[in-house]
Amino acid sequence: MKWTDDRSGNVEDRRGLGGGAVVGGGLGTLIIAAIIFFLGGDPSSILSSGNAGSNTASTEQRDLTPDELKIREFVQMITAENEETWTKIFAENGMKYSPAKVVLFESTTQSGCGTAQSAMGPFYCPADHKVYMDMSFFKELQSRFGAKVTEFTIAYVMAHEMGHHVQNLLGVLEETNKARTSGNYSEAQLNKVSVATELQADFYAGVWAKQTDSREHFLEPGDIDAAINAAEAVGDDNIQKRSQGYVNQESFTHGSSAQRKEWFMKGYNSGDIRQGDTFNQLLK
Template identity: 70%
Template structure:
């Protein structure tokens, strides 16, 4: 993909600033924690807490030239997300507000509680911030078989910002209201979670299309790498690699096929009104 000249000022780089903080605790069990570790974009509010015990302190250090380059790349991606979504919202008579992006290593504090690298990138609706430990992309390649490129990072960030779009539009709040009502079964809430995640994939594809229309920043192989990344973090692929079998009733993010399909629907349509994932899953 081609770098543009735009840079956003909403990126908070906490890497190298020293670590430390409260670890997740509370005896929630390894299965729940593993789900957050292995599922891209999981909702951390279900397991994050003040916990018990302190994480080890790390000394402050200077960022390497490569790390500074990563920051510039994320600033560029953030700027392109902000410009594209501002345009889309304006065209639909709405007002967009920019999320914050936090880069961290090991552990940091978020509006949803303590963030740890093992959780992978996530969006916290409480402070409207995307949290990313860049070591996740090495894990993505080693554990899930994804070919990591620059556009893989772009896809993941766009997916998390997709959750921010859902918060602005009220989708996040509606799903949370369903969860808190106690009126829905575990299976129904899993389907709601799948719909939420597939919609974020749709928004990522929509962003890619609209931004390429404006900037012509995509190379021919970029969309292929995004589809490979989406497939790698499908529930069925993750379950096969971690448990050795597939349990569709336990899906919370969608199958590899579904994730690719909804990303491509967003990319091919370029139309925000085509992203109703809830209708198909709740018929």
């Protein structure tokens, strides 16, 4: 993909700072465990750490490497392109967009939803409107889940998490959290709600790619294929096959590889936010 000249000031780089992270239980930890896992990780490790009282990580500091500084600049660029595109889309639909912030960290850091850990993968915290990213995730995405990682792979993952921010602004995450805490739905029904939530974020990522490319012409051959490859790699069926050797569709929380590709491409081909109602289509 081609780099643009835009850079956002809404990127906080905590790498190299050591930085303690206060670990606490409660609703924030539950939100992470129940709502916003991109990778489909095991929530038990997060919940157990959330009940561990408080802990302070190492406070040693180090200088960032040239490669790490380049990554920060890239993230600043992608963040800026998300801000510009979603500001335009919201304005076209009579709404005002409020930007999310992106936090780069390593190992562990504090978030408004509890403790952010590398094992969780990138996630969006609705409590503080921030996307948390440990870039080591992309090594795991390649080595563990078989994705070919490119710059646009990173852009797609960020766009997916920004999609959750869009959902938060539109009230979608509030409604899905009400469904989870109401006690009126079975686990299988709540899994379908989760799938619809994640697939809509994939759809929004596709919309972002289409609209941003129309403005900046930043896509190059192979970029969309890279996004599809990443989306398919973290499909529930692929993760389950690799981790347990079989697929249980009723336990899906993020959607199959085919569904993730389908909804990303629907967003990309249409470029129209109004066509992303995954809930009505999946919860019939």
